[in-house]
Amino acid sequence: MEQALNKDYTFLNIHLDKIQENYKIIKKQTHSNCEIAAVIKANAYGFGQEYVVNALYKIGCRKFCVAVIEEALQITTQYDDITVYIMHGVHSRETALIAVAKGFVPVLNTLEQIYIWNEVARMQNLQLPALLQIDTGMGRFGLSEKQIDKVVNEPQIMSHIKVEYIMSHMSCAEQPHHPLTQNQLALLKKYLSLFPQTKVTFANSAGIFLGEKFQFDMVRPGCALYGINPTSNYENPMHSVVELYGHIAQKNVIEREQFIGYRAQYRVQKDDKVIVVECGYADGYMRSLSNKGICYANGYFMPVAGIISMDVVMIDASILPEEVFQSITHVELLGEHITIDDVAKHANTISYEILTTRFGNRCKRYYIGS
Amino acid sequence: MEQALNKDYTFLNIHLDKIQENYKIIKKQTHSNCEIAAVIKANAYGFGQEYVVNALYKIGCRKFCVAVIEEALQITTQYDDITVYIMHGVHSRETALIAVAKGFVPVLNTLEQIYIWNEVARMQNLQLPALLQIDTGMGRFGLSEKQIDKVVNEPQIMSHIKVEYIMSHMSCAEQPHHPLTQNQLALLKKYLSLFPQTKVTFANSAGIFLGEKFQFDMVRPGCALYGINPTSNYENPMHSVVELYGHIAQKNVIEREQFIGYRAQYRVQKDDKVIVVECGYADGYMRSLSNKGICYANGYFMPVAGIISMDVVMIDASILPEEVFQSITHVELLGEHITIDDVAKHANTISYEILTTRFGNRCKRYYIGS
Numbered sequence: 118m119e120q121a122l123n124k125d126y127t128f129l130n131i132h133l134d135k136i137q138e139n140y141k142i143i144k145k146q147t148h149s150n151c152e153i154a155a156v157i158k159a160n161a162y163g164f165g166q167e168y169v170v171n172a173l174y175k176i177g178c179r180k181f182c183v184a185v186i187e188e189a190l191q192i193t194t195q196y197d198d199i200t201v202y203i204m205h206g207v208h209s210r211e212t213a214l215i216a217v218a219k220g221f222v223p224v225l226n227t228l229e230q231i232y233i234w235n236e237v238a239r240m241q242n243l244q245l246p247a248l249l250q251i252d253t254g255m256g257r258f259g260l261s262e263k264q265i266d267k268v269v270n271e272p273q274i275m276s277h278i279k280v281e282y283i284m285s286h287m288s289c290a291e292q293p294h295h296p297l298t299q300n301q302l303a304l305l306k307k308y309l310s311l312f313p314q315t316k317v318t319f320a321n322s323a324g325i326f327l328g329e330k331f332q333f334d335m336v337r338p339g340c341a342l343y344g345i346n347p348t349s350n351y352e353n354p355m356h357s358v359v360e361l362y363g364h365i366a367q368k369n370v371i372e373r374e375q376f377i378g379y380r381a382q383y384r385v386q387k388d389d390k391v392i393v394v395e396c397g398y399a400d401g402y403m404r405s406l407s408n409k410g411i412c413y414a415n416g417y418f419m420p421v422a423g424i425i426s427m428d429v430v431m432i433d434a435s436i437l438p439e440e441v442f443q444s445i446t447h448v449e450l451l452g453e454h455i456t457i458d459d460v461a462k463h464a465n466t467i468s469y470e471i472l473t474t475r476f477g478n479r480c481k482r483y484y485i486g487s
Numbered sequence: 488m489e490q491a492l493n494k495d496y497t498f499l500n501i502h503l504d505k506i507q508e509n510y511k512i513i514k515k516q517t518h519s520n521c522e523i524a525a526v527i528k529a530n531a532y533g534f535g536q537e538y539v540v541n542a543l544y545k546i547g548c549r550k551f552c553v554a555v556i557e558e559a560l561q562i563t564t565q566y567d568d569i570t571v572y573i574m575h576g577v578h579s580r581e582t583a584l585i586a587v588a589k590g591f592v593p594v595l596n597t598l599e600q601i602y603i604w605n606e607v608a609r610m611q612n613l614q615l616p617a618l619l620q621i622d623t624g625m626g627r628f629g630l631s632e633k634q635i636d637k638v639v640n641e642p643q644i645m646s647h648i649k650v651e652y653i654m655s656h657m658s659c660a661e662q663p664h665h666p667l668t669q670n671q672l673a674l675l676k677k678y679l680s681l682f683p684q685t686k687v688t689f690a691n692s693a694g695i696f697l698g699e700k701f702q703f704d705m706v707r708p709g710c711a712l713y714g715i716n717p718t719s720n721y722e723n724p725m726h727s728v729v730e731l732y733g734h735i736a737q738k739n740v741i742e743r744e745q746f747i748g749y750r751a752q753y754r755v756q757k758d759d760k761v762i763v764v765e766c767g768y769a770d771g772y773m774r775s776l777s778n779k780g781i782c783y784a785n786g787y788f789m790p791v792a793g794i795i796s797m798d799v800v801m802i803d804a805s806i807l808p809e810e811v812f813q814s815i816t817h818v819e820l821l822g823e824h825i826t827i828d829d830v831a832k833h834a835n836t837i838s839y840e841i842l843t844t845r846f847g848n849r850c851k852r853y854y855i856g857s
Contacts, residue, residue, distance in 0.1 A: 125578040126555065159769035159797055159849075184798040185496065185765065187849060205736050205765060205798070208495040227737050256747030256755065256793075257763055257801060258737055288749050297751055366575050367597050367628055377626030379658055381667055385626065393627055395555065395575060399529035399843035404836050405775070423626075427529055427839055428554040428575070431627060466774050469797055473769035479529075479557060 124446070127364045127395045127480045131164050133172040134486025135356040139342050140173055142354060146325055151332050154180035154202060154318070156339030158188055163401075163472045164343060164358070165482070166191055172487040173342075174199065182337055186212055189221050202248060205258070206230040213237040217245065224248040224284055226258040228267065231274055238277035245277060248284045248318070251308050253301040255288040269311045282318045282335055283309060290323035290331075291349050302331065322347035326354075345468040346458055353458070360452035361476060363394035363402075363412065366429060368442065378423025378431055382408060385422070390434040390442050396450055397428040401476040405464045406430070413454040415441050451476075494816070497734045497765045497850045501534050503542040504856025505726040509712050510543055512724060516695055521702050524550035524572060524688070526709030528558055533771075533842045534713060534728070535852070536561055542857040543712075544569065552707055556582055559591050572618060575628070576600045583607040587615065594618040594654055596628040598637065601644055608647035615647060618654045618688070621678050623671040625658040639681045652688045652705055653679060660693035660701075661719050672701065692717035696724075715838040716828055723828070730822035731846060733764035733772075733782065736799060738812065748793025748801055752778060755792070760804040760812050766820055767798040771846035775834045776800070783824040785811050821846075 143153060155178050156162075161169035170181060170192055182202045183189045189201045206223045207213040213233050216223055225231050225247045238245040249268075250259035260268065268274050285305050289295035305319060317333035322341035324331045326348050338347075346353035371389040376382070385391060394412070398404040402425060410421040412432055422433040430450075434442060451460055461468040513523060525548050526532075531539035540551060540562055552572045553559045559571045576593045577583040583603050586593055595601045595617045608615040619638075620629035630638065638644050655675050659665035675689060687703035692711035694701045696718050708717075716723035741759040746752070755761060764782070768774040772795060780791040782802055792803040800820075804812060821830055821841075831838040 125582050126557065159767075163769075185849065187496065208734075208736065212495050252739075254745065255749075256739065256741070256745055256761060257796070257799065261739065261742050263742060288746075288751055292750070295751070297746070364578075366578065369622075369626065369631065371626070372631050372633060375624065375626055376658075376667070379625075380662070381658055381665070391626065397529075398840045399533075404840045426627070427843060429627065470768045470774045473797060479555065 125364060127400065127447075128362055129476055129480045129482050130360040130362075130485055131168070131482060132356075132358045132485045133168060135344065135358040136164070136169060136342055137172055137176050137487060139344065139355045139358070140176060140178060140338075142356075143322075143325060143336070143338050143341055147332050147336055148329050150334070152180060152335040153178060154182050154200075154335055154337050155342060156182045156321075156337055158182065158184040158204070158339070159473045162339065162343045162469065163476060165484070167193065168484050168487075170194070175487060180335070182339075186216060186221065189216075189219065207233060209233065210237060217241070217243075222246050222248065222281065224250050224258070225278070226250045227260070228264055228274075231268065231278070235275055235277050243277065244279045246279050246281050248282045249280045249312075250284045250286070251305075253285045253304040253308070254297050255286050255301075257286070259285060265308055265311065280312070280315055282316045283312050284318045287319065287321055287324050287331075290321055290327060291347070293327055293349070298327070323349075340469060343472060344457060345472070353456070357452070357456060359457065359472075359476075361396070361450045361480070362447040362452070363396040363430070363450045364447055365392050365445065366395050367393040368434075369393070376423075379426065380424055383423035383431075383433070385433065385435075390437060391422060392432045392434045392448070394430050394432055394448055394450070395428065396430055396480075397426045399427045400479055401471070402430055402450065403464045403466070403471070405466070406460070409463045410450075410460065411455060411463065412448040412450050413452075414445050414448045417441070418454070419448070495734060497770065497817075498732055499846055499850045499852050500730040500732075500855055501538070501852060502726075502728045502855045503538060505714065505728040506534070506539060506712055507542055507546050507857060509714065509725045509728070510546060510548060510708075512726075513692075513695060513706070513708050513711055517702050517706055518699050520704070522550060522705040523548060524552050524570075524705055524707050525712060526552045526691075526707055528552065528554040528574070528709070529843045532709065532713045532839065533846060535854070537563065538854050538857075540564070545857060550705070552709075556586060556591065559586075559589065577603060579603065580607060587611070587613075592616050592618065592651065594620050594628070595648070596620045597630070598634055598644075601638065601648070605645055605647050613647065614649045616649050616651050618652045619650045619682075620654045620656070621675075623655045623674040623678070624667050625656050625671075627656070629655060635678055635681065650682070650685055652686045653682050654688045657689065657691055657694050657701075660691055660697060661717070663697055663719070668697070693719075710839060713842060714827060715842070723826070727822070727826060729827065729842075729846075731766070731820045731850070732817040732822070733766040733800070733820045734817055735762050735815065736765050737763040738804075739763070746793075749796065750794055753793030753801075753803070755803065755805075760807060761792060762802045762804045762818070764800050764802055764818055764820070765798065766800055766850075767796045769797045770849055771841070772800055772820065773834045773836070773841070775836070776830070779833045780820075780830065781825060781833065782818040782820050783822075784815050784818045787811070788824070789818070
């Protein structure tokens with residue numbers, strides 16, 4: 118049954134070997150003592166957490182970052198030599214106890230989280246590892262300047278915590294000349310003088326490519342692993358890891374001038390060709406691609422025609438020669454000819470949102486390599 | 488473990504009883520001989536297909552519409568008295584055989600689909616049921632005028648098919664005065680003279696509320712079941728069926744004027760309050776809500792502050808009195824005070840996309856009622 122359905126539907130290829138190659142590119146880009154903690158939150162940016170963890174483990178990755186503890190609990194393969202960092206930390210004593218039992222390492226972002234983690238450690242007479250996040254300008258997670266002063270001046274607050282890394286997060290790393298990028302680095306260095314001998318993690322993907330002075334002791338690549346360009350002004354150094362081929366459900370040759378699709382937003386003429394492709398906004402092909410997106414088949418680029426429906430997108434295929442129009446069964450919506458960054462640009466968003474907005478919910482997913 | 492995690496995270500309430508009430512409202516809105524086929528494609532618009540099918544079955548719904556056969560195969564409860572319509576039809580003989588085996592009824596949208604379905608029926612010496620879609624102006628699925636002529640003039644093409652309903656789909660039903668709405672109805676009636684004694688299905692949710700002359704023998708409500716307003720100029724007659732409460736991961740009191748979030752797009756002043764809520768675009772809180780969305784807590788509406796991250800959204804909570812700021816653990820992102828239509832407007836899209844864009848991927852989901 119599986120085989121009968123496959124050729125009739127939209128499918129997604131996920132190249133685990135390319136994710137591995139991207140990891141190696143990042144490894145080369147970092148200095149020799151720099152560790153790498155792969156970011157696998159949001160179901161590994163939509164690619165399937167379990168597949169990505171296994172692929173990266175095989176080539177030596179032993180550190181992984183998730184956003185919330187629920188994601189850490191999804192790692193079902195029993196690895197006894199990996200470290201899982203929980204970026205949002207633990208919000209209650211009950212959750213902290215689960216983290217302790219499982220060996221997860223939380224990022225402590227607030228004084229409250231420090232109190233919880235320290236208390237849980239003290240109760241069990243343990244020294245528990247943690248990352249301590251300080252805010253250097255993102256204004257999101259981590260301790261403020263006053264709170265940093267407090268933990269420095271009252272060290273008993275962290276009496277049972279072993280801070281493995283001081284962590285901070287960059288807000289404008291993809292804009293190397295943004296004043297905040299240098300300001301955050303300067304502020305981080307100022308605060309670090311208060312934590313001598315503690316290791317440091319600062320850079321996300323874009324930060325890694327800003328050079329060694331941003332890399333410190335551990336980097337946390339996310340987007341670059343998944344093929345998003347981590348540089349702003351250079352050709353993408355990463356390999357694309359995904360292809361989305363939309364299945365053609367119907368081919369129409371227009372019999373008289375008319376509008377097509379919801380709200381009548383695209384006009385076609387007699388003898389124009391329209392194809393109906395099974396990938397709508399419920400499949401992650403965002404509605405903002407209406408009249409903006411493009412697809413590719415057999416040497417031809419073709420525009421999205423009209424408003425995208427929940428389950429399908431219509432394509433103006435008038436450019437296709439008759440024999441190609443008759444023979445094609447799928448179009449490339451994302452892949453070799455249309456990059457994830459292209460799709461994001463057409464949709465007026467960033468590549469990250471395209472990846473995490475549930476491509477492959479109703480598609481067949483094929484995992485390749487690894 | 489489950490209980491410990493729940494109070495620490497974002498959660499979604501799905502009111503199955505409200506979906507049932509919406510079904511009853513639709514029932515009242517339709518004439519007495521009109522059947523209802525509930526649209527449950529795209530995982531029942533994101534709400535969970537199995538839950539919604541069960542809830543609707545309990546109150547008498549026996550007809551359901553999915554987009555693709557994979558969705559029909561997801562209905563795992565064994566009902567021996569329901570009909571499942573596959574709106575995109577079957578694209579190959581192999582898939583058609585699966586549909587026959589399972590008793591699914593396809594919509595035949597193209598001559599090719601008619602040939603396949605007729606051939607599969609002929610091979611097994613059966614008369615197979617189907618819906619026959621004709622295009623009246625949407626330009627998407629269904630037979631063109633020339634193709635309708637062909638099936639009428641060559642009835643042997645459908646020798647082994649029992650057409651249960653002639654189907655067509657409205658493109659501008661939510662705009663009652665759009666010329667296409669009346670044009671589609673007129674064209675449908677013209678074509679129907681070619682299929683005497685055959686039942687008809689035309690109206691989606693918005694079409695149902697345009698009145699009896701659009702309802703024919705069966706209607707296909709989708710959005711209205713799920714609480715989206717099916718009328719354009721009237722107060723929403725449907726019940727809201729969903730609430731999304733975002734968990735607060737961190738509360739910040741700003742110590743000096745600064746920008747917050749990615750790309751430094753929101754400025755805060757000393758003593759402003761910012762809360763970090765665990766619901767980002769990977770959770771379906773679309774990035775286009777950056778600096779546009781709102782949330783609610785304890786009588787106060789508060790704006791989204793800056794660019795939405797993958798896993799969190801920041802909220803400017805400066806309006807909150809100190810004791811409320813200290814005590815709240817969640818904010819309403821969607822619910823009694825902020826409707827799905829509000830969120831869609833802020834995100835510059837339609838409510839359907841908000842619902843189907845994976846709310847609840849990492850949240851806890853609570854099913855209420857039914």
